[in-house]
Amino acid sequence: MSSIIRVSGLTKTYSSGFTALQGIDLDIHRGEIFALLGPNGAGKTTLISIICGISSPSEGFVLADGFDIVKHYRAARSKIGLVPQELCSDAFEKVWSAVNFSRGLFGKPANPEYIEKLLRQLSLWDKKDAQMRELSGGMKRRVMIAKALSHEPDILFLDEPTAGVDVELRKDMWQMVRQLREQGVTIILTTHYIEEAEEMADRIGVIRQGKILLVEEKQALMDKLGSKQLSIRLQQPITTVPVELAEFNLQLEQDGNTLSYVYDSRQEGDSIARLLRQLTAQGLEIRDLNSNESSLEDIFVSLVHEKEQ
Amino acid sequence: MNLYAVWAIYKFEMARTFRTLMQSIASPVLSTSLYFIVFGTAIGSRMGDIDGVSYGAFIIPGLVMLSLLSESISNASFGIFFPKFSGTIYEVLSAPVSAMEIVIGYVGAAATKSVTLGLLILLTAQLFVDYHIQHPLWMLAFLVLTAITFSLFGFIIGIWADDFQKLQVIPLMVITPLTFLGGAFYSISMLPEPWQTLTLFNPVVYLISGFRWAFYGVADVNVAVSLGMTLVFLLICLSIVWWIFRTGYRIRT
Numbered sequence: 001m002s003s004i005i006r007v008s009g010l011t012k013t014y015s016s017g018f019t020a021l022q023g024i025d026l027d028i029h030r031g032e033i034f035a036l037l038g039p040n041g042a043g044k045t046t047l048i049s050i051i052c053g054i055s056s057p058s059e060g061f062v063l064a065d066g067f068d069i070v071k072h073y074r075a076a077r078s079k080i081g082l083v084p085q086e087l088c089s090d091a092f093e094k095v096w097s098a099v100n101f102s103r104g105l106f107g108k109p110a111n112p113e114y115i116e117k118l119l120r121q122l123s124l125w126d127k128k129d130a131q132m133r134e135l136s137g138g139m140k141r142r143v144m145i146a147k148a149l150s151h152e153p154d155i156l157f158l159d160e161p162t163a164g165v166d167v168e169l170r171k172d173m174w175q176m177v178r179q180l181r182e183q184g185v186t187i188i189l190t191t192h193y194i195e196e197a198e199e200m201a202d203r204i205g206v207i208r209q210g211k212i213l214l215v216e217e218k219q220a221l222m223d224k225l226g227s228k229q230l231s232i233r234l235q236q237p238i239t240t241v242p243v244e245l246a247e248f249n250l251q252l253e254q255d256g257n258t259l260s261y262v263y264d265s266r267q268e269g270d271s272i273a274r275l276l277r278q279l280t281a282q283g284l285e286i287r288d289l290n291s292n293e294s295s296l297e298d299i300f301v302s303l304v305h306e307k308e309q
Numbered sequence: 310m311n312l313y314a315v316w317a318i319y320k321f322e323m324a325r326t327f328r329t330l331m332q333s334i335a336s337p338v339l340s341t342s343l344y345f346i347v348f349g350t351a352i353g354s355r356m357g358d359i360d361g362v363s364y365g366a367f368i369i370p371g372l373v374m375l376s377l378l379s380e381s382i383s384n385a386s387f388g389i390f391f392p393k394f395s396g397t398i399y400e401v402l403s404a405p406v407s408a409m410e411i412v413i414g415y416v417g418a419a420a421t422k423s424v425t426l427g428l429l430i431l432l433t434a435q436l437f438v439d440y441h442i443q444h445p446l447w448m449l450a451f452l453v454l455t456a457i458t459f460s461l462f463g464f465i466i467g468i469w470a471d472d473f474q475k476l477q478v479i480p481l482m483v484i485t486p487l488t489f490l491g492g493a494f495y496s497i498s499m500l501p502e503p504w505q506t507l508t509l510f511n512p513v514v515y516l517i518s519g520f521r522w523a524f525y526g527v528a529d530v531n532v533a534v535s536l537g538m539t540l541v542f543l544l545i546c547l548s549i550v551w552w553i554f555r556t557g558y559r560i561r562t
Contacts, residue, residue, distance in 0.1 A: 014562065015562075049562075052402075052403040053402055053403045054399055054402045054403055054561065054562075055561060055562045056557060056561050056562070073405065074311070074405040074407075075405075076405075077403060077404060077405040078405045080403070082399070082400075082403050084396075084399050086396050088395050088396030088397050088399070089395075089397060090391075090392075090395065090397055091395075092325075092328055093321075093324075097321075097324065100317075101317050101320075101321050102317075102400060103313075103317075104313045104314060104316060104317025104320075105313075105314045105317045105318070105400060105401065105404040105406065106313075106314070106404050106405060107311040107313050107314055107404075107405050107406075108313060109313060147400065
C-alpha cells in the first residue's frame with residue numbers, strides 16, 4: 001500500500017533542551033484511519049504540529065503526499081487539514097465567514113456551495129450567522145472541523161477530537177470520520193481513549209516519551225489487549241486446580257483462595273457460564289466474583305515493560 | 310503567490326475594524342477634533358503664525374502624524390498579537406502561505422486603516438481650520454509610507470509581546486513622547502540650544518517635517534532628508550520582519 005505520509009528520523013528538541021520526539025519513523029497509508037495512542041506528554045501533539053507546519057523539526061523529514069513539508073510547504077500544507085486539540089476561535093467572528101476565511105487562507109477560490117454542503121453535513125447550517133462566542137463547546141468543535149475541511153484536504157488530522165465532547169457528538173464525529181474515509185480522505189487521530197481507537201481505527205500506533213513503541217493493525221492489537229480477568233474467591237482454599245477445569249487454564253493464586261480466569265471480552269461466548277457450572281459441579285463454593293478489564297494504563301505499562309525486556 | 314490567502318487575511322482584519330468602528334475610527338477622530346478645538350481654535354487664535362502659516366493650520370500635519378503613528382502601531386500589533394494570544398494563529402501557521410503573504414495581509418490591512426483614518430482627520434480638520442495642501446501627491450506618499458512603516462513596526466511589537474502590557478509599553482512610553490517632542494505642535498527652530506540639536510536624534514522629527522512640507526512647503530529639515538529617513542525606517546522594519554520569519558522568533562517553536 002502506498003503511504004500518504006512518511007515520517008523519517010523525526011526528532012524535536014526544544015530550545016529548553018527538552019526532547020519531545022526521538023527519531024520517529026512512521027508511514028500512514030493512503031485512505032486509512034490511523035489512531036495515534038499515547039499518554040499525556042507522549043509527543044502526539046508535537047508530532048502533529050511538525051507535520052502541519054506549526055513547529056519546525058530539529059532533525060529528520062516528513063513527506064506529505066510526496067512533498068517535503070519544509071521545502072515544498074505550499075504543496076504539502078494544502079493537502080492537510082488540522083483540527084487542533086484546543087478549542088480556539090475569534091469570539092466575534094461569524095461561523096460562515098470563519099469557515100470561508102480558512103478556505104481562502106489555504107489558497108482556494110470561494111465556493112459557497114461546497115461550504116454550505118459542509119456546514120449542513122456538520123449540522124451547522126442553521127448556525128452559520130451565529131458568532132463563535134454564542135456557540136456551545138460541541139458546536140465550536142464542529143466549526144473547527146468545518147474549517148479544517150474547508151479546503152477539501154486529502155489528509156485530516158484530528159488531535160484529541162472527542163476530549164470533552166458528549167456522547168452524542170462523539171457518535172456523530174465517528175460517523176463523520178467514516179464518511180470522510182469513504183470519500184478517500186486519510187485520517188490521523190490522536191486519543192487516549194482505547195475505545196475510540198477500537199471504534200474507529202484501521203491501524204494503531206502507540207507513542208510514549210517521544211518514541212513509537214509499535215504500529216499494528218487494530219485487530220492484532222485488540223487481540224493482544226482486549227483481555228479481561230475474572231477473579232473467583234472461594235469459600236475454602238484448595239491446593240490444586242481440579243483437572244476437570246483444565247480447559248479454562250485457571251491460575252490459582254498463592255493463598256489458595258482465589259482462582260483467576262483470563263478471557264477475551266469480545267469473544268467470550270458462554271465460557272463464563274460453563275466455568276461457573278463446572279465449579280459448582282466440582283463442589284467448589286464461590287464467595288465472591290470480580291472482573292476487571294485492562295485499562296489503557298495497564299496496557300501502556302505492559303507495552304512499555306515488554307519493550308524494555 | 311497565494312493571493313487568496315492574502316485577501317482572506319486582509320478581509321478578516323478589515324472586518325475586525327468595522328466590528329470595532331467606534332474604537333478604530335471614531336475615537337481617534339474625536340480626540341483629534343479635541344486637539345483642534347483646544348490648540349487650533351482656542352489657544353491658536355492667540356498665537357502668531359509660524360513660518361507664515363497660522364498656528365491652527367501648522368499643527369494639522371503633526372496631529373495627523375500623531376494619530377497615524379499610534380493607530381498604525383496599535384492596529385498592526387493587536388492584529389497579530391491576538392491570534393497568538395487566543396491560539397487561532399495555528400491556522401495561519403499551518404496554511405500554505407509564505408511569510409511575505411502573512412505580512413502583506415496583516416500590515417496591508419493595518420496600513421489601510423491608518424491611511425483612511427489620516428484622511429478622515431484631514432477632513433475633520435476642514436471643519437475647524439482653513440488650510441491648503443501644496444503637494445497633495447507627496448502628502449499622500451508620506452502618509453502611505455509612514456502608515457506602512459509603522460504598521461510593520463506594530464507587527465514586530467505584536468510578535469515580540471507575550472502579554473498585554475508589552476503590547477502597550479512601546480506606543481505609550483516611546484512613540485507618544487517622541488511624537489509630542491518631534492515638532493507636532495511647534496517648529497524645532499523655536500527651541501533653544503541644545504534642544505534644537507538634540508531633537509534631530511528624534512526620528513519622528515523627520516516624519517513630521519516632511520509631511521508638513523507637503524502641506525505648506527516649509528520644513529524643519531530638508532525634505533529629501535525626511536524622505537530618506539522614512540525609507541530607512543521602512544528598511545529597518547522590513548529587515549526585522551524578515552529576520553523574525555527566518556528564525557521563527559516567537560512564532561514557530
